[in-house]
Amino acid sequence: MSALFVLAIACNRAPVEEGSCCKSEAAAAAEPLQISDQSLYLLNSAWETQNSEVKQLEAYKGKIVVASMFFSHCASACPRITADMKNIEDGLSPEEREKVQFLLITMDVKRDTPVQMKKYAENHRLGNRWELVRSSDAATMELANVLGVRIQPLEEGGFDHSNIIHILNPQGEIVYQQTGLNVNPEQSLLEIRKML
Amino acid sequence: MKSFLWTVGVVVFINLQLHAQNEVEHNNMQFIAAGKYLPLYSGNNNYKEIKAFYIDRYPVTNYEYSLFVRENPDWGKNQVKRLFSDKGYLKHWDDNHSFDNRLKDSPVVNISWFAAQKYCECQGKRLPTTDEWERVAAAGLKSADGSKERDFQQWVLKVTSSAQPKPIPAVGSTKQNFFGVWDMHGLVWEWTYDFNSSLSSGESRGDAGSGSNLFCGGGGAQAGDVENYPAFLRYALRSSLKATHVLQNLGFRCVSEVKVQTGRK
Numbered sequence: 001m002s003a004l005f006v007l008a009i010a011c012n013r014a015p016v017e018e019g020s021c022c023k024s025e026a027a028a029a030a031e032p033l034q035i036s037d038q039s040l041y042l043l044n045s046a047w048e049t050q051n052s053e054v055k056q057l058e059a060y061k062g063k064i065v066v067a068s069m070f071f072s073h074c075a076s077a078c079p080r081i082t083a084d085m086k087n088i089e090d091g092l093s094p095e096e097r098e099k100v101q102f103l104l105i106t107m108d109v110k111r112d113t114p115v116q117m118k119k120y121a122e123n124h125r126l127g128n129r130w131e132l133v134r135s136s137d138a139a140t141m142e143l144a145n146v147l148g149v150r151i152q153p154l155e156e157g158g159f160d161h162s163n164i165i166h167i168l169n170p171q172g173e174i175v176y177q178q179t180g181l182n183v184n185p186e187q188s189l190l191e192i193r194k195m196l
Numbered sequence: 197m198k199s200f201l202w203t204v205g206v207v208v209f210i211n212l213q214l215h216a217q218n219e220v221e222h223n224n225m226q227f228i229a230a231g232k233y234l235p236l237y238s239g240n241n242n243y244k245e246i247k248a249f250y251i252d253r254y255p256v257t258n259y260e261y262s263l264f265v266r267e268n269p270d271w272g273k274n275q276v277k278r279l280f281s282d283k284g285y286l287k288h289w290d291d292n293h294s295f296d297n298r299l300k301d302s303p304v305v306n307i308s309w310f311a312a313q314k315y316c317e318c319q320g321k322r323l324p325t326t327d328e329w330e331r332v333a334a335a336g337l338k339s340a341d342g343s344k345e346r347d348f349q350q351w352v353l354k355v356t357s358s359a360q361p362k363p364i365p366a367v368g369s370t371k372q373n374f375f376g377v378w379d380m381h382g383l384v385w386e387w388t389y390d391f392n393s394s395l396s397s398g399e400s401r402g403d404a405g406s407g408s409n410l411f412c413g414g415g416g417a418q419a420g421d422v423e424n425y426p427a428f429l430r431y432a433l434r435s436s437l438k439a440t441h442v443l444q445n446l447g448f449r450c451v452s453e454v455k456v457q458t459g460r461k
Contacts, residue, residue, distance in 0.1 A: 037278045037279060038277075042279050043279075141389070141392075142313075145438075145440075149392075150392045150394070151392060151393060152393040153393065
C-alpha cells in the first residue's frame with residue numbers, strides 16, 4: 001500500500017512545473033463561466049471515462065448529476081451504493097431521466113482502467129446515462145475533498161470510504177447528499193424534481 | 197546503515213545551516229532519511245517504511261503566504277472561491293495583502309486544505325502525508341523516536357493541551373527536534389495531504405442515523421501507543437476536518453522528494 005501511495009505522490013509531483021499551477025488557474029479564471037464560486041466545474045482536472053474519452057467535469061454542466069465515489073474491486077459497499085443510485089434512476093420517469101447524468105468516480109486510479117470500468121458498467125447493467133471516470137491521484141483527492149468524501153487506503157489495496165451520493169444542480173453545485181447505504185431514494189428524487 | 201543515513205541527514209543539515217541567511221532561512225528544507233515509524237493506528241508494532249523526503253524546517257509564515265497571494269491573486273482574502281474555502285479564510289489579515297506586522301513571522305493560519313495544497317504546489321512542493329508529518333513529529337530532541345524522552349513528552353503534552361498564546365508567536369519559537377525541524381509541537385496544528393483518511397470517528401457532520409453504513413469497511417483500528425495523547429488529539433482533529441475548513445490555529449508546511457530552492461528572486 002505504501003508503494004501505491006508513494007506512486008500517487010510521484011504522479012502528483014510529476015506534472016508540476018514551476019509556476020504552472022498558477023498560470024493554468026489564471027487562464028481558467030479568465031473564461032466567462034456562468035457558474036458560482038461553489039461550482040465543482042471550477043476544477044479543471046482531466047477525467048477519463050469507461051469509453052476512454054477524456055473530459056473535464058465541466059462537460060456535465062447543464063445536467064443534473066447524481067454522483068458517487070467507488071472502486072470496482074470493492075466487494076461490500078460499492079455495489080450497494082451503485083444499487084442505491086439505480087434506485088434513484090428507477091424512480092424517475094423516462095422524460096425525467098433524460099436530464100440526469102449518473103456518474104461513478106473511482107478512487108482506485110491504478111486498477112480502475114477504462115476497460116475495468118467498462119466491465120463494471122456491463123456487469124451492473126448501467127445504461128448509457130452512466131459514466132465511470134478516473135483521474136490522477138491528486139485530482140481524485142481534490143474532488144474527494146470538494147465532495148467531503150473521506151478515503152482511507154488499506155494495506156491490501158482497497159479503501160475504506162464514506163458512502164455518499166451527491167446530487168449536483170446544472171451549475172455544478174452540491175444541492176443534496178444522500179449518506180449511508182440502502183437509503184430510501186425519496187428525498188433524493190424530491191431534490192432532483194425541484195430542479196426539473 | 198541507519199546511523200549512516202542519520203549522518204547524511206546531519207551533514208545536509210549542517211550544509212543548510214551554513215547557507216542559511218535571514219529571510220532565505222525560512223525557505224530551507226530539512227532532509228529526512230528513509231526510515232520506519234509506528235503509526236498511531238497500526239495494531240501491534242506494525243512499523244511503516246517512509247521514504248526519504250525534505251520538509252520545511254518551519255511552518256509557512258504570514259509573510260511567505262503574502263508573497264504567494266501577490267503572485268496568485270485568486271487566493272487573496274477576498275478573492276478565494278467558496279468551493280476552496282469556508283468564510284474566515286485569512287480572517288486575521290486586514291485585506292488581500294496586509295496584516296499586523298507583528299504577525300509577519302508567525303505561522304499563517306485560517307487556511308483551508310485547498311489553499312495549503314496550492315501554496316505547496318506553486319513552490320514545486322506538496323503537503324506532507326500524515327505518515328511523513330507524524331514521523332517527523334515523533335522525533336524527540338535527542339533521537340528519532342522521542343517516546344523514550346520523558347521530559348520532552350511532558351513538554352509536548354503540556355503545550356498540546358494548553359491554550360494557544362495570542363498573538364501566535366513567530367516560527368522557530370518552540371523547539372527544534374532531532375531532525376533539525378522546528379515547531380512540530382506547541383505552535384499550530386498543521387494540515388496533511390491525506391488528513392481525510394482518518395475515518396475512525398465516523399462522519400459526525402452528516403445527518404444519517406446508522407453509523408455502520410456511513411463507511412465502506414471501517415475495520416478495527418487499533419492504537420499502537422495508547423499513551424500518546426497528543427497523537428490522539430491530532431488524529432481526532434484530522435477526523436473532524438473538511439478541506440474547506442479554516443481554523444485560527446491550523447497552519448501547514450510543505451515537503452518534497454527533492455530539495456527545492458525557493459529563495460525568492
